[in-house]
Amino acid sequence: MPVIDVTDLRKSYGGRPAVDGVSFTVEEGEIFGILGPNGAGKTTTVECVEGLRVPDAGRVRVAGLDPVADHEKVTRVLGAQLQRSELQDRLTVREALELYASFHPRPADWRPLAERLGLVPKLTTRFGKLSGGQKQRLFIALALVGDPRVVVLDELTTGLDPRARRDTWQLIEDIRANGVTVLLVTHFMEEAQRLCDRIAVIDKGRVAALDTPAGLIRRSTGATVISFTPSAPLDEDEVNALPGLVSVEHRGRRVTLSGTDETVDAVITLLARSHVTAHQLRVTDATLDDAFLDLTGRSGPDEEVTA
Numbered sequence: 001m002p003v004i005d006v007t008d009l010r011k012s013y014g015g016r017p018a019v020d021g022v023s024f025t026v027e028e029g030e031i032f033g034i035l036g037p038n039g040a041g042k043t044t045t046v047e048c049v050e051g052l053r054v055p056d057a058g059r060v061r062v063a064g065l066d067p068v069a070d071h072e073k074v075t076r077v078l079g080a081q082l083q084r085s086e087l088q089d090r091l092t093v094r095e096a097l098e099l100y101a102s103f104h105p106r107p108a109d110w111r112p113l114a115e116r117l118g119l120v121p122k123l124t125t126r127f128g129k130l131s132g133g134q135k136q137r138l139f140i141a142l143a144l145v146g147d148p149r150v151v152v153l154d155e156l157t158t159g160l161d162p163r164a165r166r167d168t169w170q171l172i173e174d175i176r177a178n179g180v181t182v183l184l185v186t187h188f189m190e191e192a193q194r195l196c197d198r199i200a201v202i203d204k205g206r207v208a209a210l211d212t213p214a215g216l217i218r219r220s221t222g223a224t225v226i227s228f229t230p231s232a233p234l235d236e237d238e239v240n241a242l243p244g245l246v247s248v249e250h251r252g253r254r255v256t257l258s259g260t261d262e263t264v265d266a267v268i269t270l271l272a273r274s275h276v277t278a279h280q281l282r283v284t285d286a287t288l289d290d291a292f293l294d295l296t297g298r299s300g301p302d303e304e305v306t307a
């Protein structure tokens with residue numbers, strides 16, 4: 001049974017659909033990513049999973065429970081990341097951990113958690129004095145202090161410098177290694193590509209695609225580029241007939257083809273069959289950013305956030 005099961009979820013604000021028929025399941029032990037441009041409906045979706053919003057229609061189950069009707073029970077299996085504004089600046093790290101542990105009937109021991117998250121030297125530091133990365137680590141600790149089966153992390157690394165972001169990625173991998181399922185909302189392509197087992201790309205309130213990062217990349221058209229200088233010209237008709245071919249460019253003797261993995265395989269076969277050597281052969285792979293562009297008609301949302 002999936003830990004999270006969302007079927008045809010719908011939610012409108014003032015008659016405008018923010019989530020318009022979203023379905024996905026998350027299996028135990030997965031890092032499942034929700035990726036999409038600004039305003040795509042990501043936060044509304046996860047807030048319905050957390051039971052913080054009541055769906056207009058559709059079905060949401062977390063460990064078989066309805067997050068609205070069984071809210072109390074759901075908070076015992078699902079750890080949600082707090083929003084920044086929810087912690088008092090004057091609260092120390094230790095006070096925050098003790099306070100949030102007290103909300104749960106069977107909390108995790110916060111001491112090893114604080115140790116694992118590198119918070120021990122900061123236990124007496126007030127929240128307001130922590131760095132961005134330290135605050136994020138505290139938010140992760142607070143989300144985990146109830147010893148949940150699932151943790152929801154929404155835009156966890158936005159605003160962090162690259163070093164702190166990478167440290168946070170390591171923490172997310174550690175969380176999963178400890179058996180916790182992770183639902184991760186992110187703007188960052190690199191983050192999604194590196195961490196997630198599967199990703200739902202959400203655009204305009206709908207799931208535009210749901211696949212592994214590699215699967216999403218494979219779907220992107222024309223984003224695999226192969227370039228080479230042939231020892232003799234190739235037959236133009238045969239080049240134009242290559243499967244998956246999106247474009248051909250000639251610059252001097254250099255040929256650049258864009259297409260799919262299938263195009264690359266076929267051009268290599270064509271070269272061999274024609275007894276032509278490809279000098280300075282280069283193949284560049286599509287990235288998740290290319291796949292995202294194909295799916296949503298926009299480039300990766302990373303820039304929108306930092307703009």
Ligand SMILES: Nc1ncnc2c1ncn2[C@@H]1O[C@H](COP(=O)(O)OP(=O)(O)OP(=O)(O)O)[C@@H](O)[C@H]1O
Nearest residue numbers: 013014017018036037038039040041042043044045
């Ligand atoms: N409380 C609300 N009242 C009215 N409209 C809302 C409310 N919350 C969200 N919306 C709108 O619903 C749409 C989806 O918003 P949501 O926050 O779910 O998207 P998102 O993908 O998380 O966006 P972002 O990446 O910018 O956080 C947006 O058009 C947003 O303006």
